[in-house]
Amino acid sequence: MTKADLIEKLAEKAPQLSRRQAEMVVNTIFDSIRDSLKRGEKTEIRGFGSFRLRHRQTKEGRNPKTGESVSVPEKRMPFFKAGKEIKELLNPEEKVAS
Amino acid sequence: MRKADIADIITETAGIQKAESMEMVEQVLDLIKAMLQQGEVVKIAGFGNFVVRSKGERKGRNPRTGEEIAITPRRVVSFRPSALFKQYVNSEGQSQSVS
Numbered sequence: 112m113t114k115a116d117l118i119e120k121l122a123e124k125a126p127q128l129s130r131r132q133a134e135m136v137v138n139t140i141f142d143s144i145r146d147s148l149k150r151g152e153k154t155e156i157r158g159f160g161s162f163r164l165r166h167r168q169t170k171e172g173r174n175p176k177t178g179e180s181v182s183v184p185e186k187r188m189p190f191f192k193a194g195k196e197i198k199e200l201l202n203p204e205e206k207v208a209s
Numbered sequence: 210m211r212k213a214d215i216a217d218i219i220t221e222t223a224g225i226q227k228a229e230s231m232e233m234v235e236q237v238l239d240l241i242k243a244m245l246q247q248g249e250v251v252k253i254a255g256f257g258n259f260v261v262r263s264k265g266e267r268k269g270r271n272p273r274t275g276e277e278i279a280i281t282p283r284r285v286v287s288f289r290p291s292a293l294f295k296q297y298v299n300s301e302g303q304s305q306s307v308s
Contacts, residue, residue, distance in 0.1 A: 127229075140215055
């Protein structure tokens with residue numbers, strides 16, 4: 112399923128929205144999560160999961176072509192952790208520890 | 210940030226009442242969850258992909274007692290952020306506070 116499918120399905124389920132509004136709802140959800148991480152702020156969505164940053168430290172790497180040692184700078188990675196509800200949804204017969 | 214904060218932003222940008230924005234956020238999350246439950250990949254351009262993976266049985270340990278236990282096969286969701294998203298959080302003009 113793509114974002115376009117998601118917009119389509121939302122528009123079907125919520126006929127009171129214009130097509131444009133359905134599009135804005137879906138876009139805003141992902142944009143606002145992205146913006147929060149950019150600010151260094153996590154987003155926790157109950158019943159779904161949480162988005163936060165993981166930090167990768169500077170490390171020594173090598174240029175695979177020349178074998179030369181280079182320093183790979185520190186970077187930030189978006190990280191999603193599924194919530195308990197999703198874990199249970201995917202594993203109905205299982206009692207999942209959060 | 211929480212669901213209500215996202216709904217606030219939607220209210221501002223899309224001109225939808227707060228209560229309805231909240232409901233729309235729920236609807237979208239429910240749609241995503243339903244897809245994942247069916248084992249379908251959810252691809253959001255510019256954001257990332259949610260993928261369901263099956264893990265086989267493996268051995269683990271009870272961290273408290275050290276006792277060896279079997280971890281049953283299960284399905285997990287992994288999120289693969291898009292290149293754009295990774296670039297975005299590493300781009301200039303960011304505050305460095307870490308929650």
